[in-house]
Amino acid sequence: MKKIYTKLPLGLQNLVLTLINTYKYYQKYGAIPIFNPLKKIIQELDVSKFNDDLVVERINRLISYATANVPYYRKNKDLYIPLKTVKDLERIPILKKSTLKEHNGDFISVEANKYNSYSFKTSGSTGTPLYGAIKNSELRTRFEMFLTSLKIEGIDYSRPLARFPGADLARTGKVFRRDFINGHMLFSIYHLSDAKICEYHKALSHYKIEILEGYPSTIVSLVRFLKANKLSLPYVKHVLTTAEKLLDNHRQEIEEFFDTKVFDFYGSSEGSVYMFSTKEGHYLNSNIIGFFECVDENHETVKLNESGRLIVTSFSSSYTPLIRYDIGDYATIISSDRDVIKVKEIQGRQEEIFITPQGKAFGRFSLILKYLPSTIMESQLILTQRSNKAKIEYISVIELSIDNFELFEEKLNSLLEMNFTFEYQRIEKFDKSKRGKLSAVKIYT
Known part of the structure; x- marks a missing residue:
């Protein structure tokens, strides 16, 4: 399919991208052009529903479903006892990544199929990729919380936006492709250079892009090329980063150039937890999406303001359940009141x-x-x-x-x-x- 795409004329490439992007926006957000556009969906979001006090109920529902429908959990049903309090979660064994990889197929629900779920495969950056399925309704809930977090910070995702995805979508011709229904643009991250920066600047300025989204390393590289060529992007109001650790000096460099706070968000392909950086200077987790603990190397809970391994229990991946999953990242919790978790810093992976x-x-x-x-x-x-x-x-x-x-x-x-x-x-x-x-x-x- 990719080979056919790259041989199409630029106009048809834009059309293909528009159709694919429109389908993805329907899949993620329920957006339908004209009838239920992204802007309307965002306007109707209730920011007060980013967290609630139903964590124990969600964990118990997940356990009940997993032990009835997922082979691995059915085999180990005796280890997954319903909770009375969140503290009881510590009685459940930690799921190691090696176990998930070794028995990957046994972690997928017998109810999952190509019609009711979205198939995922992780990048495999730390070894063998993981695969699984995410229920369509849970995928939509997850992205609804993404839009809600943006709205909390005053960001309207339906505005002119440029994404820098890790996809080879502009191999020839212009350095971008345009979704002309949603007004969003996808830029190549592989052509950023001193020779091409004027093309990036011209397109971002011409379409009055207000939101930039990409890996921190990509956005920093863009900033440095712009500065080196004495170029600016006055229309940009917001910068979103994800998928890589946002270093303090990179955050500072981006924020100084665009005169705005970086919105950094954390998640994973397998549908774990979701949290975002707030203007108050911490990350806020959505317990609608997942709950997590921070533990030391002996799996003992660390104190507040101490770094620990993230142990994830996800509520948005029941077709591939993650219950006390050691995802391999480190973080520092600063408060956990009524199961609403605030994080000082996401340190990154053990491999770092x-x-x-x-x-x-x-x-x-x-x-x-x-x-x-x-x-x-x-x-x-x-x-x-x-x-x-x-x-x-x-x-x-x-x-x-x-x-x-x-x-x-x-x-x-x-x-x-x-x-x-x-x-x-x-x-x-x-x-x-x-x-x-x-x-x-x-x-x-």
Whole structure:
């Protein structure tokens, strides 16, 4: 299908994208052009329904359904006893990712089929991809909460929007494709360069784009190319980021350029929890979508303001149930009143934690990466666990000397209390993941 798409004239490519996007908006939001447009759906959303006090009831409904309809949970029914309080959740075993992968097919409901559910497959960025099914009605609930969270922050998703998805949708011709029914645009993330930035700027300005949505690394790269060419985007009012860890220095750079707060949101392909960054400076979880705990390496609940592994119980994936699922990410809860969870920070995956030769764990690379030379458009710090070798691969209009990295080296050595051996390599482009992601830090074992 992709091969046929890329050979079509640009006008037909836009038509194909419009039809696909319109179907996806119906699937996600129930949007139907003219009859039930996205704008009307957003206007009717009730922001007070982002959280409620029915967490225990939802967990028990999930357990009841899973033990009756999902092979893995039917086999282990005795381990999944209904709760009286949220505290009782700790009696249920933690579901490890290795178990989910090994018995993947047994985690899918016998009721799931191609008509009543949406099939998903994770990116497999941390190993073998996971697959499963999400009930159509639960998928819609999930995206309804996404729109509600935007509305809470004063963002109307029906306004002119440009998304930068990790898809090769503009291989030839213009760097964007346009959905002319919804007025939304999809831009290539693979052609961002000093040579092409004027094309991006012209299109974003011409269509008066108000909302940008993409990976943090993509939006930062866009900002840096715009700044380097003394270009601005005055119509942009909101920036949405997701799918990669939003580093503090990247957030600051984006917010200063667009003079707006970044709306960062967290979720997963398998339909886990959903939370977003608020203007108050924390992330707010929707307990309509899921509940989670933070535990230490011994699976004991950590105290508030302490970092812990996210243990997810999802209410929007009953066809592939996640009950106390160790998703592999770290976060810090600052409050959990009446089952409404506020998070100080999402630290990212365990794979993003570097262990020094002395056994010290470190993951706050945003404290260091902001000291890289400002002329760098994109970069990746490459480390090996328990090694003192560090490499920076970077994209820059000009070749940089070792002297340009002096401050960066000083900060990395100081914070990790080490003496690294550094290597720098200027490259033309990064070999990004299939979905276009670029991790700011890559750590090998």
